[in-house]
Amino acid sequence: MNCLKLKDLVAPRMRKYEFGTETVQTENRAAQKENLFVEPKKTLPKTPVKNDSTPSTVPWRGCGTPDQDLVTPVKTNDKSSPEPWSPTANLKMLISAASPDIRDREKRKELFRQIENDKLVSVADAIQLDSITEAATDELEQQRPSRKQKSLGLLCQKFLARYPNHPVSSEKTEISLDEVATDLGVERRRIYDIVNVLESLQLVSRMAKNQYSWHGMLGLEQTLSTLKRRGEQHGYARQLALAHHKELDSEEMEKGASAQERWSCNQELNKESQPVEVENKSALLNSRKDKSLRIMTEKFVMLFLVSEPKTVALDIAAKVLIEESQQDSADNSKFKTKIRRLYDIANVLTSLGLIKKVHVTEEKGRKPAFKWVGPVHQNQADDHSVTLSEQTGSVEGVFPVTVNTKERLGCPHSFSTQHRSHSSQSKAQSAPCS
């Protein structure tokens, strides 16, 4: 399995903006090319360049030593070789080269500038069309940004683009929620959503009312390590297994599995998970804080960190995160609410490049899930059995740990489930997630 390291996560920023399309990257590259501190009109070299074959994508051109500059320059193949840079352009380049973070920030800003420009252009185009064919009311409709353009994920991207991933430790970056909300043109309520998630990962911390401090990714690995340990202590792997097992059981019921089998297996599982439940009940006081996005984010991340493979189906996560007392199936609204919040969290985590959306295929059908693509810590406590999907790097087979848990429990019902897991796994492998 290809595990991503933190440096993979943060260094090549392009990955963060993939969004499943090559287009964005391409546009971004184009934007970067256009951002080489050279005005397009001035790009023609004094001496015409003859070789057109090489694309003009050498970004740090002009960084040559003074010696190189002294000799008559050999005409390169670079068609876009610019005029000598202006002092400002040189300064920009030097700053950019000196600090990858600054460079990245500029890139990201440029990306969003590009996105915004694209939006404006598309909106402008739309308006033009409308002026010919549609009434004024429709024009207004067209001007309204689409749902995607207003998504929390994109907003989070814009938010992150404002700050360096790895700020200099001595440099304290303050975040004013009002300022950010105004700059990004959104209500403060939305910024709270983002900040709460970031705070749970300690990318930011609250300083005062309306004021946060930006830490960036500096302590992310440490935070994840802590969360993983906490997740293990809370027995989240077992809870995941239990939640998954319950779901399988409901399927089994439909298929006519014997009640005795289900009862005995549930007895075993409930016995096994009891300490966790008791712990949860004491910990979860149903207070406002316990349901906060911050806590939920921590728990959600813990689920990823303790599960193998690191793919968590949304509904399973919701079931685990809903307090045991509220887990009766009749309380569907609680479940729906939890799912909504998980989508919110997932959008921010996706923007951070920690998870990505996938789908898992089970007998019930395809269902949404998220796969951890952030840094992974291996420690001694990681004794979850290695699964087929883990070995092959497959995303599918959401909770093979279920099988192992049952085997450890000596559950009499384990055979059918195990069989199912394998079958669903193989099915999944033949029809991989999107």
Added chain:
DNA sequence: TGCTCCCGCCAACGC
């Protein structure tokens, strides 16, 4: 049609 998740109401919180 179901999934996804924006939006804003309104209650808890804290000064």
Added chain:
DNA sequence: GCGTTGGCGGGAGCA
């Protein structure tokens, strides 16, 4: 009392 914070769910966009 008032501003801040954020839980919550209706309902609309989207595939």
